[in-house]
Amino acid sequence: MELRQLEYFIAVAAHQNFSRAAEHVHVSQPSLSIQIGGLEKELGTRLFDRLGRKVVLTPAGELFHVHAERALRELDQAEQVVQELLGA
Numbered sequence: 001m002e003l004r005q006l007e008y009f010i011a012v013a014a015h016q017n018f019s020r021a022a023e024h025v026h027v028s029q030p031s032l033s034i035q036i037g038g039l040e041k042e043l044g045t046r047l048f049d050r051l052g053r054k055v056v057l058t059p060a061g062e063l064f065h066v067h068a069e070r071a072l073r074e075l076d077q078a079e080q081v082v083q084e085l086l087g088a
Contacts, residue, residue: 003075005039006068008032009047013065016054 011021012032022029040047047061057065 001039001042002035003072005035006072008035009039009068010065010072012036012048012055013057013061016056018055019053 008021008025008027011025012018015021015024018033018036019029022032025032036047043060043064045060046058047064048055049058
């Protein structure tokens, strides 16, 4: 699992649309879809139900979303404390 995949997953969850999420994270929609597909394959389950252009989190996706957001917050906080230590 890669940090990029978590960021893309959270963007898709927020925008409920692959194209808008791709614009938000500045990648092509096919690249974003491939990364989400890889994440779903690694986890062994679908994270989104695809309803035409709209996507919604599956129950597994909802659970994963909570932890993905927490993980990204923790990484941001870790970076901040290191920068504070260095006086930046």
